[in-house]
Amino acid sequence: MLRGNNLGGAPRTYGSVNNSDVSASVEAMPSNPDVGFAGFSPTELYNLSENIITNIYTVNSSWRTLEKALNNIGSRKDNQALRDKIHMTQLSTNQLISATSRDLQRLTQVVRRGNKQQKLQAERLTADLKEAVERYSLMQKKIAEKMKQHLIIPNSSVSGAEESAQNDIDDQARLIQAQRQIQNEQEFERDMLLEREARVKQIEADVLDVNQIMRELSALVHTQGEAIDTIEGSIENASVDVESGNSELRKAAQLQNKNRKKLLILAAIALIIGIIITVILVTQLK
Structure with missing residues (x-):
């Protein structure tokens, strides 16, 4: 399972605080990702997961860049170079978020043939990207509002x-x-x-415009949840079937024991009757 050791633990920061979790995730990757289920591509799953993790880290890095720029807008450090940097940061990050959303959609399709842990990993990545995009979008709105208040117009x-x-x-x-x-x-x-x-x-x-992307991510979370519920339902059904089968086997064994006892009783009765008849015949012959 990709990054199986991270499942169920604390959420990754993806660069919002540090990158140690990302490094740990990379080290936890299987050394040979080409071995997997029939018709399933662990290599593609590995590559998609790596790209998504890297992109989430980049989105959080862009958020920190915009946060620093926000404090400089309207100050003595404010100039056209700062505005250009803000523009380029947002432009590249917007494109990156759209590409990452497409990667997540593909990842969701890939893990449909995977196991429960891989589906949970895709669900975790979707939630992490959604959180990063929401935080980044809020910072964009703050930047836009402050830039409108402090427009730089050429002389x-x-x-x-x-x-x-x-x-x-x-x-x-x-x-x-x-x-x-x-x-x-x-x-x-x-x-x-x-x-x-x-x-x-x-x-x-x-x-x-995060509305469409957030709708897509929410739909992915819903789809992933249904897939995991289906797996859990299958496991529960299998458990019920096994328990039902064991119950039937126990009933069959009990019935077999009863039949065996009946046969033994009938055999004993037949033996006793045979002995009695033999004794009677011997007595009459004498």
Whole structure:
């Protein structure tokens, strides 16, 4: 069983505190994963489990990165480089979560031909990923809200009309220059508004829509639970069948003993009758 020594123990942290549990899980892997049931691929089960564990660790690592970034947003350390790092972290982690969800769906299919421990392992991994995604999604929402409150807008490239105030131009030139300044300021304000809207949309787009993924993970947990219940039901039915068979054997043995006793009694009666008849015949002949 993959990581059988971890079943029933404390939940793994997958990087949220340390990675010792992950290392222990890797060491607990079988040295030869190619030996297994007919029609069952322990190698694929091993690889999928390893990928999922690594990805859960990465999601928790991204959560810690965002947590540190959250404290810097709006402070003197806040700059465009920090915002770009947040964006790239969320983009890569969102893609990783989607890929891990697909791996879990495949793992659930693979362990259908496995044993109960392997099904429990898949159920544990699903629960761990679900917990990591929920924590990561909550951090994303906090990041998005704070970034909206502290938007970074590039400085305007418009120079304005500071250098245009010349004493030697006539009133008409001053009027034209003033109109240009107003137009430039309006364009700048419009560009600022568009830039603000674009950045807000990017912030909102970076927030992973976990609703669908959580529904998929919940469905996997339900499916895995049904599979485990089926195994337990089969074991219980087999136990009942064995007990019923033992009861039937005991009844058959008791019936056989009764029949044997009856035969012995009948044989004894027949023997006694035979002796009596023999004695009578001998007496008459004399």
